[in-house]
Amino acid sequence: MLSKNQLKNITSLHTKKNRDEEQLFLIEGEKMMEELFRSDFRTEMVFAQEDWIEKNEAQLGRKKIPCQPVTEAELKKISLLSAPNKVLAIAGQRRGEVDLAKVGSELYLYLDAIRDPGNMGTIIRLAHWFGVSQVICSPDCVELYNPKVVQSTMGSIFSIRVCEAVLSDLISDKTGFPVFGALLDGENIYGKDNFTSGILVIGNESNGISEKNLPLISDRVKIPPAAENHAESLNAAMATAVFLSEYLRRKK
Amino acid sequence: MLSKNQLKNITSLHTKKNRDEEQLFLIEGEKMMEELFRSDFRTEMVFAQEDWIEKNEAQLGRKKIPCQPVTEAELKKISLLSAPNKVLAIAGQRRGEVDLAKVGSELYLYLDAIRDPGNMGTIIRLAHWFGVSQVICSPDCVELYNPKVVQSTMGSIFSIRVCEAVLSDLISDKTGFPVFGALLDGENIYGKDNFTSGILVIGNESNGISEKNLPLISDRVKIPPAAENHAESLNAAMATAVFLSEYLRRKK
Numbered sequence: 001m002l003s004k005n006q007l008k009n010i011t012s013l014h015t016k017k018n019r020d021e022e023q024l025f026l027i028e029g030e031k032m033m034e035e036l037f038r039s040d041f042r043t044e045m046v047f048a049q050e051d052w053i054e055k056n057e058a059q060l061g062r063k064k065i066p067c068q069p070v071t072e073a074e075l076k077k078i079s080l081l082s083a084p085n086k087v088l089a090i091a092g093q094r095r096g097e098v099d100l101a102k103v104g105s106e107l108y109l110y111l112d113a114i115r116d117p118g119n120m121g122t123i124i125r126l127a128h129w130f131g132v133s134q135v136i137c138s139p140d141c142v143e144l145y146n147p148k149v150v151q152s153t154m155g156s157i158f159s160i161r162v163c164e165a166v167l168s169d170l171i172s173d174k175t176g177f178p179v180f181g182a183l184l185d186g187e188n189i190y191g192k193d194n195f196t197s198g199i200l201v202i203g204n205e206s207n208g209i210s211e212k213n214l215p216l217i218s219d220r221v222k223i224p225p226a227a228e229n230h231a232e233s234l235n236a237a238m239a240t241a242v243f244l245s246e247y248l249r250r251k252k
Numbered sequence: 253m254l255s256k257n258q259l260k261n262i263t264s265l266h267t268k269k270n271r272d273e274e275q276l277f278l279i280e281g282e283k284m285m286e287e288l289f290r291s292d293f294r295t296e297m298v299f300a301q302e303d304w305i306e307k308n309e310a311q312l313g314r315k316k317i318p319c320q321p322v323t324e325a326e327l328k329k330i331s332l333l334s335a336p337n338k339v340l341a342i343a344g345q346r347r348g349e350v351d352l353a354k355v356g357s358e359l360y361l362y363l364d365a366i367r368d369p370g371n372m373g374t375i376i377r378l379a380h381w382f383g384v385s386q387v388i389c390s391p392d393c394v395e396l397y398n399p400k401v402v403q404s405t406m407g408s409i410f411s412i413r414v415c416e417a418v419l420s421d422l423i424s425d426k427t428g429f430p431v432f433g434a435l436l437d438g439e440n441i442y443g444k445d446n447f448t449s450g451i452l453v454i455g456n457e458s459n460g461i462s463e464k465n466l467p468l469i470s471d472r473v474k475i476p477p478a479a480e481n482h483a484e485s486l487n488a489a490m491a492t493a494v495f496l497s498e499y500l501r502r503k504k
Contacts, residue, residue, distance in 0.1 A: 122490070129486055131478020190501045226383020226500055234381055234493075238374070241486075241493040246501075248478055249442045 002047070002074050010047070010078045013090065016143050023093045025145035029085035035155025037063065041091050047078065048087035065089075080147045093145055096163040098136055098170060103177045105197050107247050109135045110167055110179075112213055113204040114236060117142050121152025122237040123202065128156035130244035131251070135162045136170070136199075138210075167201070167213050181209050181217035182239055189221045189246050196250050200243055205236050254299070254326050262299070262330045265342065268395050275345045277397035281337035287407025289315065293343050299330065300339035317341075332399045345397055348415040350388055350422060355429045357449050359499050361387045362419055362431075364465055365456040366488060369394050373404025374489040375454065380408035382496035383503070387414045388422070388451075390462075419453070419465050433461050433469035434491055441473045441498050448502050452495055457488050 012018040013026050024044065027036055030052065036043060037059050046060065046067040053060070053067055060067050075084045100108070109132055114120050120142050127135050142149060144162055171179060178198035189195060201217065203209035209217065223234060223242050234242070264270040265278050276296060279288055282304065288295060289311050298312065298319040305312070305321055312319050327336045352360070361384055366372050372394050379387050394401060396414055423431060430450035441447060453469065455461035461469065475486060475494050486494070 122487075126486075126490060129477050188504060190504050223497070224500070224504060225381050226503075234378075235374075237490070238378060238493045241490045242497040245475070245494040245497055248476070249498075251478075252440060252442050252476060 002068070002070060002078070006068075007077060010088070010090065014080060014147070016146070019093070019143070019145050024090050025093055025150060026080070026147055027089045027091055027150060028079060028081055028087070028147070029151070030087060032151065032155055033087050033089060035158050036089060036091060038155075039158035041094070041158055044090040044092065046087060046089045047075065049075065052086040081151075096134075096161045098163050098165045099134065099161070100170065100177075102133070103175075103198060106134075107132060107195075107197055107244075108199050109240070109244075110170075110199050110201045111135065111137045111141050112167070112201050112210050113138055113140045113207070114202065115142050116205055116236075117146050117148035118152050119205060119235070119237045120144070120146075121149045121154075121157075123240050124149075124153040124160065124162065125156040126237070126240050126244055128153075128160050130248045132244060132247075133160060135160060136167075137162065137164050138213075139164055139166065167199075167216055170199070171216055178219045179217050180219045180221050180243075181214070182222060182243070183209065183217070183220040184222060186220035186222035188224050189243060190224070192219070192221055192246075194219070195221070195243075195247060200247075202236055202240055202243075254320070254322060254330070258320075259329060262340070262342065266332060266399070268398065271345070271395070271397050276342050277345055277402060278332070278399055279341045279343055279402060280331060280333055280339070280399070281403070282339060284403065284407055285339050285341060287410050288341060288343060290407075291410035293346070293410055296342040296344065298339060298341045299327065301327065304338040333403075348413045350415050350417045351386065351413070352422065352429075354385070355427075355450060358386075359384060359447075359449055359496075360451050361492070361496075362422075362451050362453045363387065363389045363393050364419070364453050364461050365390055365392045365459070366454065367394050368457055368488075369398050369400035370404050371457060371487070371489045372396070372398075373401045373406075373409075375492050376401075376405040376412065376414065377408040378489070378492050378496055380405075380412050382500045384496060384499075385412055387412060388419075389414065389416050390465075391416055391418065419451075419468055422451070423468055430471045431469050432471045432473050432495075433466070434474060434495070435461065435469070435472040436474060438472035438474035440476050441495060442476070444471070444473055444498075446471070447473070447495075447499060452499075454488055454492055 019025050043065045046065055047070045050069050109127055180200045271277050295317045298317055299322045302321050361379055433453045453461055
C-alpha cells in the first residue's frame with residue numbers, strides 16, 4: 001500500500017517547480033518502461049501492479065530498481081494519464097551540454113520556443129527516427145520533462161541528447177556552419193544541396209522564428225506548397241517531418 | 253437570443269447519428285469561417301457574437317447566409333470547443349463519388365481505418381498542402397464530419413475531395429495503376445521512381461494496412477529509419493507527411 005508520504009512525493013512531481021527542484025520526472029505505461037529499461041537513465045523507484053511486476057522481476061533485479069506494488073486504484077491517484085497503464089516510475093533528469101563537435105557532418109535541431117507539449121514530443125520522436133543525435137531547445141520552450149512531452153516522445157527521450165541553449169551563444173562569426181530556418185521567402189528545400197549538416201531552426205507554432213534569432217539564419221529554406229496560392233502553413237511537427245526526411249534522403 | 257428549439261437543433265448535431273440523418277455538420281471559429289466563406293459549401297445558418305457579425309456583414313449578405321447574434325454564454329452552450337471562438341455555423345455535408353480519372357498522373361490517398369480524429373484531420377490538411385486532390389476513406393475510418401476531424405483539417409476539408417469507398421471496388425485486374433502501401437519489408441521510398449501516380453494506402457494507427465487490403469498492394473514501400481535497429485514506427489500522420497513530400501518533390 002502507498003503511504004501518505006509516498007503519495008505526496010509522487011504527486012509533487014506533477015508540477016514543474018518540484019520536478020526542477022528534485023531533478024526528477026515521471027514515466028508511465030508498459031511501452032515507456034521498456035524504453036526506460038533499454039536506456040541508461042537512472043530509475044529511482046517503480047510503482048506497479050502485481051502482474052506487471054511478475055513479468056518484469058528479472059529486469060528490475062538486474063538494474064537493482066526498488067519497486068512497490070500498487071493497486072489499480074492507487075495507480076489512478078498518482079497517474080496523470082486518463083487511462084493509467086500498469087506502471088509509473090520516477091527517473092532522474094539529465095542536463096546535457098550542447099556538443100557541436102559533429103556540426104560539420106550532421107544536422108542538429110534547434111527548437112525556438114516550441115510551446116505545445118505534443119509538438120515537442122513528436123519532434124523529439126522524429127529526430128530519433130531520422131538520425132538527429134541532438135536537439136537543442138531555447139530556454140522558452142515547453143519543459144522537456146513535462147509529462148505530456150515525455151509520453152509523446154514514445155521513448156525517444158531516452159535515446160537522443162536534448163539540451164538547452166541560447167542560439168546566439170552557439171554561433172560566432174567564425175563558426176562557418178549553415179544555420180537553416182524555415183521562412184516563406186526561403187529556397188525550395190528539395191533543391192538545397194548543402195542541407196546535409198549544420199543547425200535547422202524550427203520556429204514557434206504561431207510566431208515562427210523569433211526576432212532575435214532571425215539575423216542568425218544563414219540559409220532560408222521552405223517546403224513549397226503544391227499550389228502557390230496556398231493560405232495555410234504546415235504545423236511545426238509536420239514541417240519537421242518533411243525537413244528531416246529530406247536530410248535523411250541525402251544520406252541514404 | 254437562442255430559442256429552446258434552436259439550442260436543441262444545434263446540439264443535436266454534436267452526435268454522429270443526427271449529423272448523418274440531417275446531412276449537416278458544425279464549423280467553429282473565425283479562421284474556419286474564413287475558409288468556409290472561400291469555399292462553395294452550402295451554409296445553412298451562422299450563430300455569432302455581435303463584433304464578428306459586424307466585421308462579416310458584407311460576406312454574409314453576398315452569400316445570403318442567415319445569421320443570428322448570440323452572447324458569449326450562449327455560444328458556450330452550443331460549442332464543442334473548450335474555448336469557443338466568436339462563431340459557429342451549420343453547413344451541409346458532401347458525399348463525393350470517387351473519381352479515378354487522373355490516377356495515371358496523380359497520387360490519391362486511401363485511408364485504411366484511420367480512427368483518430370486528429371490524425372484524420374491532419375492527413376487531410378497534408379493532402380491539401382502537397383497537392384493531393386482526392387482522399388478516399390475506408391468505411392471504418394472515423395467519421396469525416398466529426399467536429400474534431402473538421403477542426404483539425406484547419407479548413408482543408410473545404411478544399412479537397414474526400415469520399416468513401418471499399419478499396420477492392422476501385423481495383424480490378426485491368427486497372428494497371430500502382431497501389432502503394434507502407435510495409436516494413438517495402439522498398440526505400442527515396443529510390444522509388446514510379447511514386448508519381450496511383451493510390452497510396454495509409455494503414456490504421458495500431459494495426460497498419462488491413463488483412464483484406466494487403467493483397468491489393470502492388471508496390472510495398474517504406475520510410476527507412478536512420479538506424480536499422482530502430483524499434484519504433486512513425487505515426488500515421490507523420491508517415492503521410494514524409495510520403496507526400498516525396499511525391500511533391502518528384503513534381504517540383
